[in-house]
Amino acid sequence: KAGVTQTPRYLIKTRGQQVTLSCSPISGHRSVSWYQQTPGQGLQFLFEYFSETQRNKGNFPGRFSGRQFSNSRSEMNVSTLELGDSALYLCASRGLAEAFFGQGTRLTVV
Amino acid sequence: QKEVEQNSGPLSVPEGAIASLNCTYSDRGSQSFFWYRQYSGKSPELIMSIYSNGDKEDGRFTAQLNKASQYVSLLIRDSQPSDSATYLCAAPDILTGGGNKLTFGTGTQLKVEL
Numbered sequence: 040k041a042g043v044t045q046t047p048r049y050l051i052k053t054r055g056q057q058v059t060l061s062c063s064p065i066s067g068h069r070s071v072s073w074y075q076q077t078p079g080q081g082l083q084f085l086f087e088y089f090s091e092t093q094r095n096k097g098n099f100p101g102r103f104s105g106r107q108f109s110n111s112r113s114e115m116n117v118s119t120l121e122l123g124d125s126a127l128y129l130c131a132s133r134g135l136a137e138a139f140f141g142q143g144t145r146l147t148v149v
Numbered sequence: 150q151k152e153v154e155q156n157s158g159p160l161s162v163p164e165g166a167i168a169s170l171n172c173t174y175s176d177r178g179s180q181s182f183f184w185y186r187q188y189s190g191k192s193p194e195l196i197m198s199i200y201s202n203g204d205k206e207d208g209r210f211t212a213q214l215n216k217a218s219q220y221v222s223l224l225i226r227d228s229q230p231s232d233s234a235t236y237l238c239a240a241p242d243i244l245t246g247g248g249n250k251l252t253f254g255t256g257t258q259l260k261v262e263l
Binding site: 070074084089129138139143 | 185248249
């Protein structure tokens with residue numbers, strides 16, 4: 040059974056640019072959540088999608104957005120990148136209770 | 150706001166010893182807990198989940214939940230150098246709208262020394 044796939048694995052962007060990250064969940068899982076992990080703040084919840092609908096959103100500015108497609112694949116977008124957006128972005132795929140993470144996308148903003 | 154707290158460590162144990170990792174939580178309504186292992190530069194990997202009071206064993210790992218004390222722990226028997234990682238405790242928040250999110254502790258860094 041394939042795991043959670045995130046692409047790309049690494050990204051380097053300059054301030055002011057925008058970026059799109061992709062996540063393919065485990066087959067059959069309809070819930071996809073996104074988290075940001077930084078050394079100072081730990082793992083912070085960004086948003087959750089279920090059946091193409093955003094169910095919940097964390098305390099992040101509107102520059103952070105996402106969507107989910109009919110095949111449950113999800114994308115998140117960050118516009119007008121800031122240096123502080125440098126982080127490991129993790130996607131979690133959930134069936135009933137347990138959540139499984141992808142390898143993450145390490146974003147560096149310079 | 151649900152809170153999950155862990156001692157950041159590092160916790161150092163000799164190879165072959167039992168490592169004991171602890172986590173406390175603020176929400177008495179929490180019903181389930183998860184332990185994730187995260188190697189440096191990698192993503193978190195789910196290693197244990199526990200849903201009821203008592204112990205749950207899986208190989209060298211034992212999760213213990215005490216709801217009355219709002220305390221969950223992870224024991225690693227016969228610790229190996231490959232167990233050296235950061236261990237994250239997480240509890241789900243059941244949110245309005247039917248979704249949930251995981252609230253994580255800051256993680257405990259475990260070092261198993263030869």
